[in-house]
Amino acid sequence: MKQSPANIAQRLPNKPGVYQFLNHEKEVIYVGKAKDLKKRVSSYFSKNKYESAKLRVLVSKVVDIKHIIVDTESDALLLENNLIKKIKPKYNVLLKDDKTYPWICIKNEPFPRVYSTRRVVHDGSRYFGPYTSGVLLKTILDLIKSIYPLRTCNLALTQQNIKSGKFKPCLEYQIGNCLAPCIGNQTEEDYNESITLIVDILNGNIQTVKRIIVERMHYYAKDYQFEQAHKYKEKLAALERFQAKSTIVNPRLTDLDVFSIVEDSKVTCVNFIKVVQGSVIQSHNLELKKGLDETTSDLLAIAITELRQRVNSRAKELIVPIIPEYVLDGCKYTVPTRGDKLKLLQLSQRNAKAYVVEKSMMLEKRDGESRTMRILKSLQKDFKTVALPHHIECFDNSNLQGTNPVSACVVFKDAKPAKREYRLFNIKTVVGPDDFASMAEVITRRYSRLVSDGEALPQLIVIDGGKGQLSTAYNALKSLQLHQKISIIGIAKRLEEIYFPGDPVPIYLDKNSESLKVVQYARNEAHRFSIGHHRNRRSSTATASQLTEIQGIGLKSVEQLFKEFKSITAVRKASVEELTRVVGHSKAKLIFQFYSNINLSNDEIKT
Incomplete structure (x- = not known):
């Protein structure tokens, strides 16, 4: 008869060790360590409620328990770590690096090579690292190269091969980067002595290496071998430069x-x-x-x-x-x-x-990118676009009592406003408040320009309006032969209904729909943008009309005045001399007299 996990736990010894939970498929789903195996494992099955939902699920899946007794808690910690890395149980802590960092390898071979690698091969070679800074890694390798001339070739430098004379020295020997052990110019004992000192450097024992270099420098200097002494002096300088780049804390901390x-x-x-x-x-x-x-x-x-x-x-x-x-x-x-x-x-x-x-910033960006992709797919599905609508443009017309008609085009990239690409259009060919004709003009101007300039077209156009405005915009696209390349919809303000070209029956999206929210946002942006521009135009027109009331002052003079003074208030306060510099003496007198009369009239009213 098979025992329950709770009964198995009761039979465990009161000793340190590692336990493994197995599921129905006999897979290890969790590895844990314990100072007291019986006490720790029994605790999983004696609780009625667990704070963690994951823990509840884990316990519900356990059908068998294995354990390994060790001598100490430290041994349990080490064994747990090794088993987790080997088995990779589903419910254990996941250890991960953000990347594969490089190591410095001293190869297990005659006349060992020293090089950087991202692969750790268990062949008896020694590895130092990993190094999170590529600059530090290069600095160390450059230091080693400058102090010790080592081979970089992958020749099998056995004593038998060297004695047989099958190798020839390469360019590295010619330029002084290698002593050519391949032809017997350097003994293995001498080479390995350099490797020992390199290991000291990689272990951080720089003081030991410096002491040996100083001793040899002094030895050659006393023996009048100044060329050799100078070489060791250069090695010492390289070592000190490297040490200067290290973060020094306190030399007493060993x-x-x-x-x-x-x-x-x-x-x-x-x-x-x-x-x-x-x-x-x-x-x-x-x-x-x-x-x-x-x-x-x-x-x-x-x-x-x-x-x-x-x-x-x-x-x-x-x-x-x-x-x-x-x-x-x-x-x-x-x-x-x-x-x-x-x-x-x-x-x-x-x-x-x-x-x-x-x-955390990377995760937020990734989550944001996945959210954007979800929204784009929703837009594509709801508005039947051929491609994902990465580029959306929305149009809105604005005029008050037929004056100064303007149209705004707002651009959304990946469902977000691209405000630098917003465009405003002053209606040129339409007289009076004709929204349909204004829409046709703007659509024609906008997309004929994009086509002629070879710029990217949007995947979706949104028209602020119902069937009439949408039909007009669609016909304008059709005249440009773009109606099959760009999808177009209209959104009516009353019930937020969505219209498609040629379909008199609108669709109604859920008010919480992400697609609807993007379209509403674009529509509101276009309305805000066009209204703001419309107000500016009306303000400029009112100002200009005030100046053109002065007999002898035309639009060209008005433009010159605003270019110089920037505002009507500045024009009113300007002296005759200041005005003369812009429009000449005769026109300056007319403007100055005009505003003097207005100011006088205001004073009389106040009195």
Whole structure:
């Protein structure tokens, strides 16, 4: 008889270890660690209510439990991390980087090559990193190249191949970048001595390397081998330039791992900073996605284990914001409250926060892009456009009592206003308040111009009006032979009904429809834009008509006055001399006298 998960949990030992939950398909769906296996696993099945819906679902799917006993809590932490990476259970924390970072590889081969790579191959080669800064990686490789001439070829430099004389020195040897071990010019012992010093540099032990270089420089100088001494002097200078670019904290801080964690509603990031001999030599961000309701302490412990394994860290002291519930054996966890260690923790927190902010902005942008695509698909479906309506144009006519008719064209790109592309049209060929004729003129002018200039046409045109305005606009498009390339609709104000060309029966979209909201927004923008322009024209006309009432002052003089004085108020206040400079003495006297009489009349009225 098969036992229930609750009964299996009761038979677990009171020892540290790792447990695995299995479902009906015998798949591992969750891996966890515990200081006391029986107590921890039983807690899942003794609760009647769970705060997390995910936890309820997880427990409902468990049909079997496996466990592994270990000696210490630290072993449980390490084993859990390895099993999660291997099995990738559905309900566990997901560890992810924002990209694949490069490493520096010292290849496992005779006369090892040193190069950057994004692939970690477990073939005995040594890897250092990962490096989040490409500039730092290049700086280190340039430093190594400037100090130690290493081979870059992929020849199999076994002693047998070298002695057989099957290789010839390449250009790198000719220009001094390699000592040609391929032809026996450099011994393997001498080459490996350079590799040892390179490992010290990559581990941050720059002081050791500097001391060896200084000793050799002095040795050659005393022996009057000044050329060799100068070469070591150049190596020392390169090393010091590199060290100057590193973030110096305090030389007394020898070997530290610094961890911080920053969480928001969408992203959790743990930042890792490695400090060797007072210099920050490495920084790395690890993003975590919660599987269940893991605490900050749990997430930090998981990240510390993963990051130290990745970079093969052996630091004995860890700087952390809180002491995790699970800690690694042989490591000292410090929560600093002041001094250089606190500054390091704050530096790490700033890095983590910057990552979270950047990631959140990327997620918001991605969510916004997916929302935009949803709206465009809705517009395409509701308004029967051939292509997604990335480009929409909406027209509205405005005139008051037949004066100064204007039309506005507003442009929407990806369902949002593109205000720089808004256009205004003064109606030229229509006399009186004729909306239909005005619409035909504007549509013809707008799209004949776009076609002649070779500019992109919209996928959808929206007309502010009912059947009549829509029919007129459609016929104008038809005369331009664009009616099959551009979809066109009309929106009537009364009931927000949508009209299609040739169909007398409108459609009514739900008032919460995203398509309707976009069209309404475009219609309101066009109305606002046209009314604003219409008011400006009427104001300018009224001003101009006041000046043209003066006998002897024409429209050309009015334009010259406004170009100079900018407003009617400035014209009224101008002296005869100021007016004369613009329109001449005789016209200046006429204008000045005109406004003097108006001012005098106003004074009489006040009296």
